Amino acid sequence: MRRLRDLLRSAILRGTFPGGVLPTEAELMASYGATRATVRETLAVLRREGLIDRRPGVGTHVVVKAVMTQLVEAHGVEPPGQESLLNRRLRARELDRSMIPLPHLAADRLGVPAGVPCLRLEYVSLFGDEPHGMATNYVLNPEAGRMRDQPFVHDWYALLNEAGVGYEQSEFVCGCAPADAATAALLGIAEGSPLITIEQVISDASGRPFNLAYIHVRGDRFLFVSSAARRH
Incomplete structure (x- = not known):
């Protein structure tokens, strides 16, 4: 079976x-x-x-329509002329956008002192009307200042681009976890359903990390494609 x-x-x-x-x-x-x-x-x-x-x-x-994207695009590495990660196929429903003191564990990942001001931006990602994932982002200044009032319409990288925030590097740490009750309710799934978990750090051209994200993705609605060729 x-x-x-x-x-x-x-x-x-x-x-x-x-x-x-x-x-x-x-x-x-x-x-x-x-x-x-x-x-x-x-x-x-x-x-x-x-x-x-x-x-x-x-x-x-x-009865499902999944989003499929190259893993390299999910890192925000876009082909020339492409305006956003998924060509504006996604839209965002904001849950929280506020300036807060950076939590201690987030500060460790970003290499800055705990308590510095940061933008916490949390949202659900929608494809059509269906939720595909959610993310909580902690963004440092000066990028936070540019993004604080920027309308969030499509995907995360479209928001960065529209806010004039440059980025050069992205790191993913992927795993899986069961959906807790609150996350399950936001994503329209049963509590305990498996989710792809992604911890992402985005850095600027100098290598300075400025964005830490905790992402939960529905594996039945979002597919990452990764291809590699052996070099001879």
Whole structure:
């Protein structure tokens, strides 16, 4: 079951099925050499994950549209002429934007004294009307001053660009964690659902870190693509 689940889950998130319509149970059985019980169990799992809907007489339909982006773009390294990370496909719903003393542990990551003024900007990222992730950012001055009143419409890098904030380096530390009750409510998922966690530090041209972010991403709605070639 898990092998068929993995194959179908990947195809669903990549938008492989024409019109979002999955093959019939009989077609899946024939294509993958699976029993009817295995196919039904697999589809039940995908339905519980919120990826498909099944209706008698209608069939099995995809009900999710995932965002896919190159990992290099997620770092904010943009191709020439591209205005924002995801070409303005995302929009933001702000939860908090306030100047606060920088917390001690955040100060350690950014290499500055605790308590210095920083901008805390927390938001939910939406694709259409559906939440895909959320982030809490701690931004140092002078960048914080430029961003404090800048309208936040699309993705984080569009906000930086529109506020006139330059950046050159980005570091990700990725992991996973179950969604707590508050995060689950904001992202429209069940408490305990798995999330991709990302701790990000963004630095300026001199290598000075000025932005620390704690990001929680729905793995069923956001796909990072990373490609590499072996050098000979």
